[in-house]
Structure formats: C-alpha cells, structure tokens
Amino acid sequence: MRKPFLAFICLMGLAMPLAISSPALAVNPDEMLSNPVLEERARDISQELRCLVCQNQSIDDSDAELAHDLRVLVRERLVAGDTNEEVIDYIVARYGDYVLLNPPLKPETYVLWASPIVLAILALLAVAAFYRRKQREAAAKPDTLSSDEETRLNEILGKSENGGSK
Amino acid sequence: MIAEFGHFALLLILVAGFSQALLFSPIRLTVGRIAAALSFGPKTAAAVSGNAGTGTVSGAGLDADEHPDMAGSPVEAYALPSNMIALPVVILVLGLIAQAALIQSFIVSDFSLPIVAGISHSSTPLLFRVGAAFITDGGAMLLWVLATALANTVFALQVFRRSSQPDTSAIVQNQFTANALSILGIVITVLAVVTLVDADPFLREAVAPLDGRGMNPQSQDMLRILREPALYLGLAGLAVIFAVTVSGLAVRKIDRGFAETLRPWVMGAWLLLGLAIAINAYRSYSQQAWGTWWYWDTAENSLLIPWLLATALVHCRAVLEKTETLKSWTAFLGISAFALGWFGVYLTQSDLLSPLPKMLTQSGNSTALLIGFCVLFSAAYFLFWRQSDRMAEQKAFGFVSRESGMFVNSVTLSLMAAVILIGTIYPLVLRWVDGEHITVGAPFYVTTLLPAILPLMFIMGFAPVLRWRQDELWLIGRRMKLAAILSAIIILFVSIRFIELSPLPLIGLGLAGWILTSSVSDLWARLWHQPDHGESKYRNLQLLGPRYISMTLSHIGLAILIAGGSASAVWEEQVVLSARAGQSIQVGPYNLQYEGVSLLAGENYATRQATFILYRNSLPLEELFPEIRYYPIRGTETREADIFHGRDGDVHVSVGDRSEDGGRIVTVRFLPMMPWVWGGMILMLIGGSVSILTRIFLRIRKNGVPAS
Numbered sequence: 053m054r055k056p057f058l059a060f061i062c063l064m065g066l067a068m069p070l071a072i073s074s075p076a077l078a079v080n081p082d083e084m085l086s087n088p089v090l091e092e093r094a095r096d097i098s099q100e101l102r103c104l105v106c107q108n109q110s111i112d113d114s115d116a117e118l119a120h121d122l123r124v125l126v127r128e129r130l131v132a133g134d135t136n137e138e139v140i141d142y143i144v145a146r147y148g149d150y151v152l153l154n155p156p157l158k159p160e161t162y163v164l165w166a167s168p169i170v171l172a173i174l175a176l177l178a179v180a181a182f183y184r185r186k187q188r189e190a191a192a193k194p195d196t197l198s199s200d201e202e203t204r205l206n207e208i209l210g211k212s213e214n215g216g217s218k
Numbered sequence: 219m220i221a222e223f224g225h226f227a228l229l230l231i232l233v234a235g236f237s238q239a240l241l242f243s244p245i246r247l248t249v250g251r252i253a254a255a256l257s258f259g260p261k262t263a264a265a266v267s268g269n270a271g272t273g274t275v276s277g278a279g280l281d282a283d284e285h286p287d288m289a290g291s292p293v294e295a296y297a298l299p300s301n302m303i304a305l306p307v308v309i310l311v312l313g314l315i316a317q318a319a320l321i322q323s324f325i326v327s328d329f330s331l332p333i334v335a336g337i338s339h340s341s342t343p344l345l346f347r348v349g350a351a352f353i354t355d356g357g358a359m360l361l362w363v364l365a366t367a368l369a370n371t372v373f374a375l376q377v378f379r380r381s382s383q384p385d386t387s388a389i390v391q392n393q394f395t396a397n398a399l400s401i402l403g404i405v406i407t408v409l410a411v412v413t414l415v416d417a418d419p420f421l422r423e424a425v426a427p428l429d430g431r432g433m434n435p436q437s438q439d440m441l442r443i444l445r446e447p448a449l450y451l452g453l454a455g456l457a458v459i460f461a462v463t464v465s466g467l468a469v470r471k472i473d474r475g476f477a478e479t480l481r482p483w484v485m486g487a488w489l490l491l492g493l494a495i496a497i498n499a500y501r502s503y504s505q506q507a508w509g510t511w512w513y514w515d516t517a518e519n520s521l522l523i524p525w526l527l528a529t530a531l532v533h534c535r536a537v538l539e540k541t542e543t544l545k546s547w548t549a550f551l552g553i554s555a556f557a558l559g560w561f562g563v564y565l566t567q568s569d570l571l572s573p574l575p576k577m578l579t580q581s582g583n584s585t586a587l588l589i590g591f592c593v594l595f596s597a598a599y600f601l602f603w604r605q606s607d608r609m610a611e612q613k614a615f616g617f618v619s620r621e622s623g624m625f626v627n628s629v630t631l632s633l634m635a636a637v638i639l640i641g642t643i644y645p646l647v648l649r650w651v652d653g654e655h656i657t658v659g660a661p662f663y664v665t666t667l668l669p670a671i672l673p674l675m676f677i678m679g680f681a682p683v684l685r686w687r688q689d690e691l692w693l694i695g696r697r698m699k700l701a702a703i704l705s706a707i708i709i710l711f712v713s714i715r716f717i718e719l720s721p722l723p724l725i726g727l728g729l730a731g732w733i734l735t736s737s738v739s740d741l742w743a744r745l746w747h748q749p750d751h752g753e754s755k756y757r758n759l760q761l762l763g764p765r766y767i768s769m770t771l772s773h774i775g776l777a778i779l780i781a782g783g784s785a786s787a788v789w790e791e792q793v794v795l796s797a798r799a800g801q802s803i804q805v806g807p808y809n810l811q812y813e814g815v816s817l818l819a820g821e822n823y824a825t826r827q828a829t830f831i832l833y834r835n836s837l838p839l840e841e842l843f844p845e846i847r848y849y850p851i852r853g854t855e856t857r858e859a860d861i862f863h864g865r866d867g868d869v870h871v872s873v874g875d876r877s878e879d880g881g882r883i884v885t886v887r888f889l890p891m892m893p894w895v896w897g898g899m900i901l902m903l904i905g906g907s908v909s910i911l912t913r914i915f916l917r918i919r920k921n922g923v924p925a926s
Contacts, residue, residue, distance in 0.1 A: 081796045082877055102657045107515035107572070110659070115857070115874070153659025155644075160654050164644045168637045168666040175633050179626065183617055190614035200610060 083120070085127050094127050097139055101126070102153045110153055122151075221331055224319025225420035227312045231363060232410040234309045238370075238403030241302065242396045306367070306374040306399070309406060313367035320360055320419055321351045330426035333357065333419045339432035339851050341822040349443030350433055355567045355584075356419030362450045362563070363409045369454035370402045373461075373483075395479075397465035398458075405457050408590040415586035417567075432851030435823070441501040448494040449521065453563070455487030456524060456556040459531070463552030464598050467605045472549055477539035480552070482910060484535050485768075487555070488528040489906035495521050496899040503870075504859055511895070514663050516571045519642045520562025526635040527555035530628035536765075537624050541686065543613050544625060546606035551628065553602060557595045558639065564588055570646055616688035623681030630674045637666050668722075675729040675780070678773060679705075679736040697743075701736035708735075719788065726784035733777035737770050764912035768905045775901030782894025786867070791888040796881035806888030808862075808869050809833040810842070815873070815882060823847045828873040828882065832862055839864075844872045868892035 085091040095112060101122060103114035111119035111126075122143065129139040143151055155161045320333075324347045329335040337350050351357045377395040413419070436442070459480055466476045498518060503511040512518060534548040565571060568584035615621040641658040648654050683697045708731035713724055744762060793805050799814035813829040830842040842860040849856070859872040867890035874883035 080874065080877065080883055081794050082883075084794065100661070102659060107517070108513045108657070108659050109510075109515075113510055113513075148655060150655040150657055153657055154661035154665075155656045155658050160648055160652065161644075161656065164640065164658065164662075167640045171633055171636055171640075172670070175629050179629055182625075186614045189611075 080120070083123055083127060085131065090127070090130050093136055094123070094130055097126050097130075097136055098123055100140065100153055101143060102151050104147065104151065108153070220319050220322050220326075221328065221420045221422060224316045224323070225418075227316040227319065228360070228363070228410060228414065228420065231309055231312045231316065231367070232407055232414070234305060234312060235403050235406035235410055238305050238309065239400050239407060240403075241305065242400035242403065244393070244397070303374055303378050306371040310364075310367045310371045313364035316420075317351070317360055317364045320357060321348055324348060324351045327430065328426075329428075329430055330422050330424075331419070332421060332423055333417075335423075335427050335430045337431065337433050337437075339430040339822070341851065342430075342433055342438075343821045345440075346433060346438050346443070349440070350437075352443060352446040353437050354417070354419070356413065356417035358446060358450070358563075358567070359409065359413040359417055359587075360419055361446060362453060363406065363413055365447070365450040365454035366402070366406055366409060366457050368451070369458050369483075370399075370406060373402065373458050374399060376479075376482075394465050394469050394471045394476075397468055398461045401461035401464050402457065405461065405594070408594060412586040412590050416583050432849070435847065435849040435852060435854050435856045436505075438849070438856075439501060439505070441497050441504075445494050445497045445501070448490050448497060452487050452490030452494060452528075453524070453556070453559045455483050455490060456528070456559050458483045459487060459552045460556035460598070463549050464601060467549055467601050470605060470609055472538070472545040472609055473542055474539055477535050477548075480535055481539070482913060484528065484531050485906055485909050488525070488532050489903060489910065491521060491525040491528055491559075492899075492903055492906065495525055496896075496903065499899070500896065504861060505857065512660075514638075514641075514658075514660050516642060517566050519638050520559075520565050523562060523635045523638055523642075524555050524559035526631045526638075527551055527558060530631040530635075531555055533624040534628045537621050541613050541615065541621060543611050543615060543621060545609045545611055546602075547625070547628070549602060549606065551632065553595070553598045554632075557591070557598070558635065560587075560591050560595070564591060565642065571642070613687075615686070618684070618689045618691055618694070620681065620684040620686045620689070623677055623684050627674060627677055627681065630670050630677075634667055634670050637670075638663065641666070672725060672729065675733060678776075679729075679732045682737070682769065682773070683740050697740075698736060700739045701732065704735040704739070705729075705732040723784040723788045727781055730777040730781035730784070733773055734781075737773050737777070741770055764909050768909035771905030771908060772902045773905075775898045775903075775905055777898070778894045778901060779898025782891045782896075782898060785891035786889040786895065789890040793884075793886045795884055796877035796879055797884040798881045801881075803884065803886055805869065805886045806867060806890065807834060808839075808864070808888060809836070810869070810871065810886055812882070812884060820847060822851065823849045826873075828871075828884075830860075830871055832869060834864075842869070842871050846873060846875075863893045863896070865893075866890060 085094060098112035099110045101111045103109045103111045103116050103119035103122070105116050105118050106114045109119075111122045125143065126139055129142055134142065140152070149156055149158075155164060157165055323331050323334055324338055325344065327334060327338060327340050327347070329338075333354050333356050334350075337354050338347055342350065352361050377392075377399070462476065462480055462483070463472075466472045495518075498521060499511040502513060502518075531548065531551045534544050534551055537544050538548045564584055564587045567587065641662055644658055645656050648656055679701065680694055680698050684694065705728060709724065709728035712727050713719065741762075744766075745759060791806050793803055795803065797803065797812040799812060801812050803810040803812065809832070811831045811833065813831060815826050815828045818825050818827050825845045825847045827843050827845045830844070832839045832842055840862055842862060844860040845858040847856050847858060848854075857872055857874070859870055861871075862869040867888055870887040870889060870892075872885050874885070877883050
C-alpha cells in the first residue's frame with residue numbers, strides 16, 4: 053500500500069523542479085517528502101553534501117539549482133528504499149568525493165586527517181621541551197643576577213651617578 | 219586624465235616606499251660613511267661619523283652577528299633629521315590621491331578603465347559605485363596600499379614623538395625603530411609593485427564600452443563593502459607588527475620596549491580583523507535563506523586564521539611586556555600573523571579554491587602577490603631561524619602560572635589556525651598532486667577543532683586569576699570555588715530542563731557558563747573584596763585599569779557568543795511552507811502573518827517585497843519585509859532575508875518563488891539565543907576598543923595639560 057504512494061511522491065518531487073525554472077529556495081516545500089521520517093533523513097544527508105557550485109555550502113543551505121537537483125535526487129533514492137549510506141554512495145559514484153563536505157578517510161586524505169593529531173602531538177612535545185628547558189635553566193641559575201643583568205644594573209647605576217641624560 | 223593622475227601617484231608610492239626603505243635602513247649609514255671617506259658633503263659625514271663612534275653602525279645591519287652584545291641595549295643614537303617624518307606623510311598623501319582618483323573614476327563611470335567597466339554600470343547607485351572601488355582585486359590592492367601607508371604614518375608619528383626629547387636634535391635615535399620603518403617601506407614597495415603587476419586598477423583601454431557590466435548583485439551590499447576597509451586596515455596593523463618584529467629580531471631587541479611599541483598595533487589589528495569577521499558573519503546570516511553564519515569557506519578562513527594568530531599575539535605580547543619571557547614565540551607569531559594574512563589575500567584573490575571553472579571567476583593574475591609573499595616571508599623566517607635561539611631569557615616561570623596559561627592558550631590558538639590552514643589548502647594541494655577533487659567542509663573543522671576549543675575554554679576560565687611566575691593548584695581551586703559551583707548549577711539546570719540534549723552543546727553551554735561566572739566573580743572580588751584603599755568603590759573600578767576591563771569584556775563576549783551559537787544550533791526551529799496571503803505561521807513563541815507580496819522598484823533593481831506582521835501573544839511587534847531582488851543588468855536575483863532580533867531569539871524570514879499550488883514559498887527560522895552571538899561579538903569588539911580608546915584618551919589628556 054505504501055510503495056505506490058511513495059512512488060507518487062517521488063514523481064511529484066521530480067516533476068516540480070521541472071515546472072519551476074527560476075532558482076529555488078533552499079528546501080522547497082515542493083521537494084519535501086510527506087513521510088516525516090524520510091524527510092528527516094533527507095535533511096541529515098543533505099547537510100553532508102556540498103552544493104557543487106557554491107563555496108562550502110551544503111545542499112541543504114544553498115538555493116542554487118544544482119543543489120535543488122541534488123536534494124531531489126536524495127529524496128528519490130530514499131523513497132526507492134536506500135539506506136543513508138547507499139544514498140551517499142550513489143551520489144558520490146556520480147559526482148565524486150568532491151560532493152562530500154566531510155572528506156572521506158582514504159589514502160589521499162590520510163595526511164589531512166592525520167595532520168591535526170600530528171600537529172597536536174608536536175605542539176605538546178614542543179611545550180614539554182620548553183618547560184624542561186625552563187626548569188633546567190632555573191635549576192642552573194640560583195636567585196642571583198645573571199651577568200647580563202649585572203652589567204645592565206651597573207649601566208643604569210653608572211648612568212644615574214653621572215647625573216643621567218634624562 | 220584622473221586615472222593617469224592616480225596611476226602616477228601609485229608609481230610615486232613605489233618610489234617613495236623604496237626611498238623610505240633605503241633611507242631608514244642601515245645601508246644609509248654605509249653610504250654616508252663612504253661619502254665621508256670621500257669627504258663628500260662634510261655636514262652629513264660629521265653626523266655619520268658621530269654615529270659611527272657610538273658603535274651602532276654596522277655595514278650589514280641585519281646581520282647582528284657582528285655585535286652580539288646588542289641584546290637589551292638601551293636607546294642607541296641613530297640620528298635622523300626630523301624632516302624624515304615627511305616621507306611617510308608623503309606616501310600617505312600619494313595613497314589618498316591614488317584612491318581618490320580610482321573612486322572618482324567610478325563616480326564619473328569612466329568605462330575606458332576595464333576595472334570600472336567590469337564591475338560598475340551607469341545605473342549603479344552612487345554609494346555602491348564608490349564601494350565598487352574597493353571590491354575588485356585591483357581596488358582592494360590599492361586599498362591595502364593606502365591602509366599600510368596610513369599605518370606607516372601613524373607608526374612613524376608614534377616613534378618620532380616618543381623619541382623627540384627637547385634636548386636632542388636626533389629624532390629616530392633607535393636603530394630598532396629605524397629598521398622597522400625601513401621594513402615598512404619595503405612592504406609598501408612590494409604591495410605597490412604587486413598592485414601594478416597583478417591588477418593595475420588604472421589601466422586604460424583604447425575603446426571604451428558604452429556601459430559597464432554592472433556589479434555582482436551579491437556585492438551590492440553595504441556590509442560587503444564595509445568589510446574591505448576593516449580587513450585591510452587590520453592587515454596594515456599586522457604589517458606594522460611584522461616590521462617591528464623583524465627589526466627587533468635583527469637587533470635582538472625583543473624585550474619590554476618592543477612589547478610596548480607593539481601594544482596598540484596588536485590590539486588594533488585584532489580588533490579590525492575581528493570586525494571584518496563579524497561583518498562577514500552577519501552578512502552571510504542576513505543574505506538569502508541561509509540563516510547560517512559561518513561556512514568555513516576560503517574567504518572566511520582566510521580572515522579567521524590571522525585573527526586567531528592575532529589573538530594569540532595579544533596574550534603573548536602581554537606576557538613579554540610583563541616578564542620578558544616567550545621572546546622567540548612572540549616573534550614567530552608576529553611574523554606568522556602577517557604571513558598568513560597575506561596568504562589569505564592571495565587565496566581569495568586568486569580564486570584557486572573557487573568551485574567554478576577558471577574562466578567563470580573573472581579572477582585576474584595573482585602571481586606577483588605570491589612571489590612577493592615568498593620573498594618577503596622567506597627572508598623574515600630565515601632571520602627568525604638565525605636569531606631566535608640567541609635571545610636569552612633570564613626569567614623562568616612555573617608550570618602553574620599566569621604565563622603558562624597564556625602560553626598554552628596561544629599555542630592552542632596557533633594549532634587551531636594551523637589546522638584551518640591545512641584544511642583550506644589541502645584540496646588545492648591534492649588537486650595539484652594527483653588531480654583528485656575533494657571538499658573540506660564544516661564537519662571536518664568541527665571534529666578537529668572541538669578537541670582544542672574545549673580545553674582552551676576551560677583554561678580561559680581560570681587563567682585571569684592565576685598569579686605571575688608561580689602559583690599553586692590548590693590556591694586556584696580556592697579562588698575558583700564560586701565559579702565552579704555556579705557553572706555546575708548552570709549545567710545541571712540545562713541538562714534537567716532539556717533532558718534530550720546531546721552532550722556536546724551541553725558542554726558548550728557549560729563552558730560558556732564557566733567563563734562567564736569566573737570572569738564575573740573575579741571582577742566582583744576585585745571590586746568589593748580588595749583591601750580597602752580608604753576610598754570609594756569607584757576607586758577600585760579605576761584601579762582595575764583598561765587592560766583588565768578590556769580582557770574581561772572580551773572573555774565575557776566570547777562566552778556569550780559560544781552560548782548563543784550552541785543554543786541556536788540546537789534549538790533552531792524551521793518552517794518551510796507555501797503560504798497564501800493572510801496565512802499565519804507559528805514559529806517558536808512567535809506568530810507571523812503573511813500579508814502578500816508587492817512589486818517595488820529599487821534604485822537599480824526591481825523587487826518583490828513580501829510583508830509579514832510579527833505577533834507575540836497576539837500582540838503585533840513589527841513588520842518584516844524579506845525581498846527577492848532582480849537586477850536587470852546582470853540578470854540575476856538575490857534574496858534578502860529580514861530578521862527580527864527579539865529578547866529570546868532571532869526570527870529569520872525569507873521568501874522564494876511561487877510554488878506550484880499558487881502560494882509563496884516562505885522559510886521562517888526561529889533561532890533561540892541568536893542575539894547572544896551578535897551581542898557577544900559586539901562585546902568582544904567593545905573590549906578591544908576600550909584598551910585602545912583609553913590609551914588615546916589618556917594621551918590627549920596628557921598633551922592637553924601644559925608641559926610646565
């Protein structure tokens with residue numbers, strides 16, 4: 053009973069964008085599925101996918117025509133009974149990884165995903181080294197003035213004895 | 219004719235900038251010494267040899283190896299005649315002339331200039347014709363030159379005034395400040411060359427088109443235009459920081475005086491970049507149906523990265539000024555902030571990361587910008603590499619101390635900047651390496667930055683109450699008792715009240731509460747629990763000082779911003795429907811009545827303006843007018859949302875086309891606590907201004923009083 057109804061919705065979803073030629077608003081009521089569970093899933097998926105002609109906007113946010121087409125495509129696949137992963141795979145197969153806002157973990161992106169961790173470890177090591185050096189310097193130097201400080205002090209004292217320039 | 223005038227001024231800036239670079243550089247002294255040896259110009263020779271006697275003169279001034287005892291040495295005689303101040307002023311005047319010439323060309327719509335023909339049109343309103351002068355690549359570069367010239371002049375005045383003691387004829391006494399002026403001259407020269415080579419705004423074509431191509435409707439927006447001066451003035455501030463840092467490295471003067479010189483510049487750059495970010499966020503928010511205020515796109519990231527580094531610098535500079543530690547780290551941040559600001563301009567101007575094919579982006583050439591970047595900063599980093607480990611730091615600080623709090627905070631901020639930078643350029647690198655196209659979007663940044671932000675916010679809560687040098691954990695615990703209890707109550711309240719809330723926004727709200735309560739309780743303690751000064755509590759307020767007030771306001775602002783951001787993302791309500799006139803839409807505590815659409819004519823566009831009446835508890839509050847504008851020159855539409863900033867949230871309304879059933883597509887969002895985001899941003903900006911304005915105010919008051 054449910055399948056033909058969903059197919060009808062899906063057809064509606066396809067027909068509407070054809071009828072509207074000017075750019076459509078992000079998530080038109082026309083596109084929305086009447087099944088709230090499916091629609092919710094569609095919105096979730098849409099937020100993961102990039103509008104191909106925009107600057108880092110998801111298709112859920114964009115009102116470009118291409119984003120609209122993708123939103124309809126997502127809903128079409130959902131109605132056809134795909135799981136969320138299958139829908140995303142379907143779209144990636146057609147548009148490539150470029151469409152994913154969250155870059156997938158694969159050999160090309162190992163460096164990308166590893167970099168925050170590597171950087172964090174390096175920063176930790178650097179900070180640790182910094183403190184160890186500080187500690188060693190502090191241990192090596194008792195609470196007396198260093199030679200630099202002493203010359204500086206003499207300089208200042210010497211100057212004030214001469215009457216000072218200021 | 220006007221454009222040629224501007225072109226000539228730009229060329230003169232190049233020459234004047236180069237002269238400034240030479241005249242203030244140590245090379246000048248070498249030349250002077252040679253002249254003296256040839257007894258060529260006896261007066262100069264005497265002055266120069268007088269300097270030589272004091273031992274500051276070094277043929278290779280940038281190579282401090284020859285005088286390793288320079289570190290920490292006080293003012294050194296480096297006499298320059300007082301009329302040298304004229305040079306920065308001349309550059310500034312030339313910059314103003316060039317900018318005025320470009321603006322005038324836009325005002326009179328001189329379409330023989332391709333830059334005007336490409337973006338303007340005779341029907342573009344005057345205000346936007348003026349603004350258009352800033353938003354093309356060439357115009358933006360010119361604005362950058364002008365902003366740098368302005369910063370250069372202000373810096374020269376700061377330096378000249380400080381050293382102009384009545385008893386000395388020497389004005390710039392310090393090789394350190396002279397070097398900084400020389401480096402600023404180099405920066406101005408490089409920027410002028412880049413402007414002329416990459417995107418010369420004053421080029422003319424023999425045959426002028428009858429009319430221009432018109433402005434991109436997306437850019438016909440006051441906020442878009444106002445962002446440019448804020449951004450480039452911020453970058454000019456970073457340029458001064460860069461010049462002072464490089465100069466400080468060269469003469470190994472990274473000390474208290476160095477930090478004091480930098481103080482207004484670090485604060486100013488932080489403030490202006492923050493302003494540019496806030497403008498950018500609000501613009502994204504108010505345009506179209508987006509309602510999102512941060513997309514992690516290239517333009518946004520290239521603002522955020524230098525801002526994060528400037529934030530780190532604000533903290534490190536304070537440590538340096540107070541305790542003369544963190545010398546090389548502050549120097550590294552000083553160079554990197556400007557380097558990444560510059561690189562960000564390159565990324566946005568080159569459109570390398572644009573999703574559109576090259577021919578559609580109408581981006582010009584940015585090669586000179588990249589070459590300038592490489593030359594300038596490889597030299598600066600080389601100098602840093604040579605000099606950084608030779609700067610002795612006498613003082614130590616314990617692991618639990620104010621210095622530590624600020625140091626760890628600045629490292630974390632730089633780490634975040636580095637991650638954002640990698641995320642931004644990774645798709646580009648991958649495209650070059652193996653032709654693969656990927657996108658790095660919001661999910662990547664959220665997952666990777668969150669682990670850094672949370673501890674950062676935790677530290678932010680108690681860092682301001684830490685003592686300098688050495689502190690004890692249990693003492694901190696005692697001081698933070700009240701704040702800890704209060705924020706625990708907030709978390710408990712929120713988690714009970716909103717049982718279904720996922721942990722992440724809960725942590726965000728909790729940490730925001732932590733910062734807020736700790737800032738306020740510290741302020742309270744300082745105001746009321748100070749040992750009595752025998753005077754009124756007003757005296758305690760005065761004793762806090764502008765720095766403390768500025769810091770507290772900024773921290774509270776950030777807490778409010780984070781709370782608002784988390785809350786609005788979690789509790790956002792959204793209604794999308796096809797509405798008919800008279801229909802009422804319920805969203806959050808509000809009720810919107812759709813009244814219909816009227817067709818109106820704007821100055822250079824036609825608009826379909828929808829009217830909504832906003833009700834709360836069936837009382838009309840305000841009328842909202844979201845629009846769809848059609849710009850006939852480019853044949854494109856833009857959507858302008860209308861926003862109501864209420865007590866408990868923003869109501870964001872936008873309209874779309876007619877839907878199939880004859881209604882109007884309407885998107886209404888209720889974003890609870892969204893005004894907190896904007897309020898937080900404004901509070902941070904006020905916090906920054908307090909520090910600068912009090913300084914200016916105090917200086918004026920000091921100068922107003924007769925010197926005797």
